[in-house]
Amino acid sequence: MVRAAVCGTEGRQFESVPVYQKMTKEKKLKPSKELPSGFEDRQEKELLIRDFVISNIKEVMIKYGFQYLETPSFEYTESIGKFLPDKDRPGEGVFSFKDENKWLSLRYDLTAPLARYVAKNFNEIPKPFKRYQLGTVWRNEKPGPGRYREFLQFDADFVGTKSLQADAELCILISEILKKCGLDESDYTVKISSRKFTDKLFEELKIESKDKISTILRALDKLDRLGWEEAKKLLGEGRKDKSGDYTKGANLKKDQIKIIENALDSKTPDSEDVLNIIKIFEAYNFKNYKFDPSIIRGLEYYTGPIFEVNLNFEVKNLKGKIIQFGSIGGGGRYDNLVSNFGNLGCPATGISIGIDRLVFALMQKKDFKIKPTRPVIICVFDKSNFKKYIEILNKLRSANISSEIYPGEGKLKKQMEYANKIESSFVIFYGDDEIKKAEVKLRNLKTGEELSVKLENLVDEIKKAF
Numbered sequence: 406m407v408r409a410a411v412c413g414t415e416g417r418q419f420e421s422v423p424v425y426q427k428m429t430k431e432k433k434l435k436p437s438k439e440l441p442s443g444f445e446d447r448q449e450k451e452l453l454i455r456d457f458v459i460s461n462i463k464e465v466m467i468k469y470g471f472q473y474l475e476t477p478s479f480e481y482t483e484s485i486g487k488f489l490p491d492k493d494r495p496g497e498g499v500f501s502f503k504d505e506n507k508w509l510s511l512r513y514d515l516t517a518p519l520a521r522y523v524a525k526n527f528n529e530i531p532k533p534f535k536r537y538q539l540g541t542v543w544r545n546e547k548p549g550p551g552r553y554r555e556f557l558q559f560d561a562d563f564v565g566t567k568s569l570q571a572d573a574e575l576c577i578l579i580s581e582i583l584k585k586c587g588l589d590e591s592d593y594t595v596k597i598s599s600r601k602f603t604d605k606l607f608e609e610l611k612i613e614s615k616d617k618i619s620t621i622l623r624a625l626d627k628l629d630r631l632g633w634e635e636a637k638k639l640l641g642e643g644r645k646d647k648s649g650d651y652t653k654g655a656n657l658k659k660d661q662i663k664i665i666e667n668a669l670d671s672k673t674p675d676s677e678d679v680l681n682i683i684k685i686f687e688a689y690n691f692k693n694y695k696f697d698p699s700i701i702r703g704l705e706y707y708t709g710p711i712f713e714v715n716l717n718f719e720v721k722n723l724k725g726k727i728i729q730f731g732s733i734g735g736g737g738r739y740d741n742l743v744s745n746f747g748n749l750g751c752p753a754t755g756i757s758i759g760i761d762r763l764v765f766a767l768m769q770k771k772d773f774k775i776k777p778t779r780p781v782i783i784c785v786f787d788k789s790n791f792k793k794y795i796e797i798l799n800k801l802r803s804a805n806i807s808s809e810i811y812p813g814e815g816k817l818k819k820q821m822e823y824a825n826k827i828e829s830s831f832v833i834f835y836g837d838d839e840i841k842k843a844e845v846k847l848r849n850l851k852t853g854e855e856l857s858v859k860l861e862n863l864v865d866e867i868k869k870a871f
Contacts, residue, residue: 444554482507498546514558586763587771590692638654672696714733740753786837
């Protein structure tokens, strides 16, 4: 037993507590199995539908003559920082870290990286430059139904042209994509307006402060999702949402808010750019659009026409409750963005779709007949016959039939449980008796039917069922 030293002039002796009693067992902390809010594990059905959407997008983009481009996930924060809050650490809106004294951020959208790419390759790319991109973007903001912190986005842009033909064609190609994905024209509407409308509105309101204008635009950008009464709070003193989070308002006076409300009720476009786009729509015989001055994209870089794609059918959350879903995409003209990277005159216009939001809605609207491919399972009776199992496997795979030798360990019961769990269509039994007869027993797991099939007929027999 360990004893303490003698302390003090009186020579008092203290007996210590045993060391093993002082030591406490450290509890091993287990990592959480839960995901951070705003992030999702995406299962096969959703991913297959997403692949279907992407394949349709690519078909349309090739048809319309766009080039495919990919940019990195990270950019220097200064490349997108013009549109971020002015803070020491740009933590609102983006995910960032500091590297060698420079801030890097996961891209917030695909437009700012495009502007950077165009500026870097200005002399090499054609003008106009028509590009499309599919890529993941990250937003460090509050998530909601079908609204994530990480999501896949599709963008199509014309860079290097002032022609409103480009703006009109973006709306038309988005409509074609949605129809190819299974929606009717009654299921969605392409809404158009112009930033010239808001410029005129701010003149009437006598507001010049960029910060105040930005706050107003952010409030109006939420109009479709929140409704006028809630958006009005953001134009006034501020708004507290259901979770208790408070958003500071623009502090407009009641008469100023009334001016905005009256302006948003306008049904007739009065800006030349919108009127010209409508003429182009008429030439294309494109009718699935609506002028809506309440469509106000909050991003500061839009300079002219703006568009938004809204669904016209009900969308429910995972709890089955009907939700205010908002838009699935939108865009507009941004003639000054590329010039931020240098003295480069390069007008541009673009449109985007939130792929994951679109898939979330499509899965409720349309019964996709997309069936996951499941392998034919070759059961293992005797490992000494493994070479013969591989011969069957090669025969099936050479015929492009998804197949596998049972990949685990266990008796036949466990192998059948695996086949049923993954919803395989067939299992193959190839034991000593079958080997002697040069045939297999083929069981159809959907019907329960079992056949003895000669090896040379196996491929044809399986293909008959598909």
